[in-house]
C-alpha cells in the first residue's frame with residue numbers, strides 16, 4: 066500500500082541522486098582531464114565478427130583518413146592512437162562498417178575515437194543528419210560536441226547541432242547539420258514529434274557513457290526506441306567506462322553482432338604508499354598532528370579528506386590562518402566550479418586541497434605526495450568504507466611515485482583502522498603509528514620521489 070509506494074519513491078530519489086553523481090563525475094573528469102590517461106595494458110578482444118579485419122594501428126596515418134581530418138587530429142596534439150584507439154579505430158573505420166561495443170576507463174580516448182569515426186564517415190556534401198550520438202546529460206553532449214568541432218575544424222562542410230532541451234527548432238524544419246549530439250528524450254522528440262530529421266538516413270549511431278545511461282529507466286527505453294528506428298545497415302557503436310554485467314547486457318541488446326573490446330582498469334596498488342596514523346583525542350589534536358607533518362616534511366601537494374562540509378570549512382580556515390594556501394572542494398560547488406578548483410590545484414596555485422567524500426573520486430593530480438584522512442571514511446551505517454579508503458589514498462603514490470598517507474584516528478575508532486588494515490592485508494602494509502623518529506626516512510623517500 067502506501068508504505069511500499071513511499072519506499073519506492075525514496076529508492077527512486079536515491080537512484081536519481083546516484084545517477085546525477087555518476088553523470089556529474091563523468092563530466093568532472095572531462096573538465097579536469099586535459100591529457101590522456103595512458104595505460105600499459107593490452108586491449109582484450111572479447112568477441113569479433115570473423116570477417117572483420119582484426120589488427121591494431123600504431124599511427125593515425127595507417128587509417129587512411131581524409132587529410133583535413135588528419136590535420137585536425139594533429140592540431141589537437143594527438144601524436145599516436147591511445148591503447149583503445151589502436152584496436153577500436155580499424156574496426157570502426159572498416160568497410161563494410163563494423164558494430165562495436167568498447168569499454169575503456171575514463172580519459173583513455175573513447176570520445177576522440179568515436180568522434181573520429183563519425184567525422185570520417187560524414188559526407189560533407191550532403192546537408193542532412195548522418196551521425197547520431199546519444200549522451201546522458203546536456204553537459205556531456207556539449208563536451209562531446211566540442212571535440213567534434215575541434216577535430217572537425219578542417220572539415221569545413223561538416224557541422225554539428227545539439228538535440229538538447231533549450232535548442233528550440235520549429236516543427237518540420239529540415240536540419241542540415243550532418244552530426245547530431247543529444248539526450249535520448251529530445252532526440253526522440255526531434256525524430257517523431259517535431260520530425261526534424263529522418264532517422265532512416267542515419268549511417269552512424271553512437272551511444273556514449275552507456276554505464277550512466279542504463280541507470281534511468283527512461284534513458285534505457287528511449288535509447289532502445291531510437292535504435293529501433295535506425296536503418297539495418299546503420300553502424301552502431303557503444304562506449305562505456307565500466308563493464309558491469311548490466312551494461313554489457315544492455316549493450317548486446319542494443320548493438321547487433323558487435324565486436325566487443327575492453328581495456329583492463331589499472332590495478333590500484335598500495336605497495337608504494339606508506340601509511341601511518343596519529344592517535345588524537347579531538348579535532349584540535351588532529352590539527353596539531355597536521356601541523357607537525359607540515360612543520361617537518363617538505364610536502365609537495367596534499368589532499369586532506371574530511372567527512373563533512375562543516376569540518377572541511379573549519380580546517381581550511383585554520384590552515385589559511387596559519388598561512389597555508391588552501392582550496393576547498395565540496396558538494397555545494399557546481400561541477401564547473403569544482404573543475405576550476407581542481408585545475409588550480411593541479412597548476413600548483415594552492416598546495417593543499419581540503420575536500421569532502423563527495424568529490425574524492427576521479428581527482429588524479431600527479432604531484433600529490435601526501436593524503437590525510439582527517440577522519441576515516443565510513444558509510445551510512447558507520448562501517449569502514451574500504452573502497453573510499455582505497456580511492457582516497459590512491460590519490461597519492463601515482464605513476465610509480467612514492468606516496469604517504471596519514472590517518473587521524475580518535476581512540477574509539479582504532480578498531481575501524483584495524484579493520485581497514487585487515488581488509489587490505491593482501492598488500493601486507495601495516496598502518497603504523499607515526500612518530501617523529503620516522504621523519505628522516507620518510508622525508509628521504511619523498512625527496513627520491
Ligand SMILES: Nc1ncnc2c1ncn2[C@@H]1O[C@H](COP(=O)(O)OP(=O)(O)OP(=O)(O)O)[C@@H](O)[C@H]1O
Pocket residue numbers: 091094095098099100101102141142143144145146147150169170171172173174175176177178306
Ligand atoms: N590519441 C590521443 N593522443 C593524445 N591525446 C589524446 C588522444 N586521444 C584522446 N586524447 C586526449 O585525452 C583526453 C581524454 O580523451 P577522451 O575524452 O577521448 O577520453 P574518454 O575515454 O572519452 O574520457 P571520458 O570517458 O572521461 O570522457 C582528452 O583531453 C583528449 O583530447
